[in-house]
Amino acid sequence: MTSSIIEIEQLNFKYSQQAEFLFKDFNFRIENHEWVAIIGHNGSGKSTLARLIDGLLQPQSGTITVDQQKLNVENIWEIRQKIGMVFQNPENQFVGANVAEDVAFGLENQAVPYDLMHQRVRAALQRVNMLQFADQEPVNLSGGQKQRVALAGVIALQPKVIILDEATSMLDPEGRRDVIQLIHELKMQHDFTIISITHDIDEAALADRVVVLDDGKIIESAPPEQVFAHGKELVSLGLAVPFSEKIKAALTQRHVKVPAQYYTEQRMVDWICQSISKM
């Protein structure tokens, strides 16, 4: 066996009310400790894929293997303990009366002993920089802070895989930056496999690999800089492109000879400044 943490083979899935299959003979794998960003327009199948991996939806046929275990009705609860999910709306996933209780909720469900639970809650809050808010009520928190608490709740359960399902899309720009910074830090520590489903190009840029999904098919699967270099194709798929690619397109329209490879915004500024001084 390889080191794949998630392996999907010959998966077929359709929603009962729909005639067409969304996924047809779909294959996909994610390596252990890999960070994968899945991008695609609304309805491309991103969230459906996350729900299939977590066993919230059942495929018509095919296998999903999580951490060497084939997902089935018997082991679904065991497998769900290996996967933590953070959803889009910070208001919908706060269940505790205060921050610490909210983080403890999942541990209580798993009957973790009190002392250990206390330790894990504190450690998880520490990791998301929310320890000083442990006694606060949710009304006192911003959207970004609530999402950090949601992430702490997931981390406390020590899953192997964390799925972020558009976890930053309802936050204001500061909250979004804040959460993206946090997931960047988590990534540096390499403890988890992370799947982030997102429209946010800054979030996708942090991943090891970007997977472009379109109507249940993988169109591209490559490091971010390689995917982002295809600005035009991304736009035609209804996806966002990094601003540096938008500038390149606007300059190309004006017959400027732009660099072919993907540049970050800073490299784009460098290139423009150097080119101007040469003229």
Next chain:
Amino acid sequence: MDLSINFKNVTYIYQPATPFAHRALSDVSFSIPEHSYTAVIGHTGSGKSTLIQHLNGLLRPTSGELTVNDQLITTTTTNKELVKLRRQVGVVFQFPEAQLFEETVLKDIAFAPKNFGATPAEAEKIARKTAELVQLPASVLEQSPFELSGGQMRRVAIAGILAMQPQILVLDEPTAGLDPRGHQEIMELFAQLKQQQDLTVILVTHQMDDVALYADQVIVLEEGKIMAQQTPRKLFSRPEWLHKHHLDLPHAAKLAFAIQQQSNFKFKELPLTEDQLADQLAKWLPKEGSSN
């Protein structure tokens, strides 16, 4: 009729005279001219939503007063006095598809005109016209709105508001949660509608690129007070001020400032969009077919 909006010393306090009293708007005065496109920006909790809920009298000032389309709204204005105004001011709240409820798309859009006294036949006619306006394909009109994609559900909800044929359109983050294409299509739709029907548009947003593209004036709110009211170009020309107030620049302006800092290049006019940026830079950059 004067279609402008005028706030005069408006203060709004949630749960006044209780320990939970919270002052959401503090002595706010400003005007919005008719047929303008105004962006309202500020952080979560700055008072944006409270402010827009005054525009059709969903909230009435705790003190102060405002006029919208010549209708005076004070602390004591009754719902009955506001019936006419509520037809003239269409508010698209965040995630408006949460308010869909009818069996079919057509019925959902026809609900408001019917409610405001149109006959079923008239209401259906308006609904069909409005569905076309928001570019919903005719094939979905008899479907349940709940079977549609997120982007189409949003269009149905927006059509429901437009079917009231409002003169003022208030948009509270109307594209939140949509994918980039959905975002662009809906924003372009509002820009077109404003043109065609000469609407007054008020947009609450966090996206500075949209402020730059669409708005002709910006109102900045912070802790219930107005910090600035000016054109986007003036506002975005003050990066230090924006930074101090934790507000972003449009992407193009940010890049322009970075270029100016790192080189001797000076932009004649601050670019707010990628086209404006490319226009000013193009002649200084190597052309296709040149050797370097």
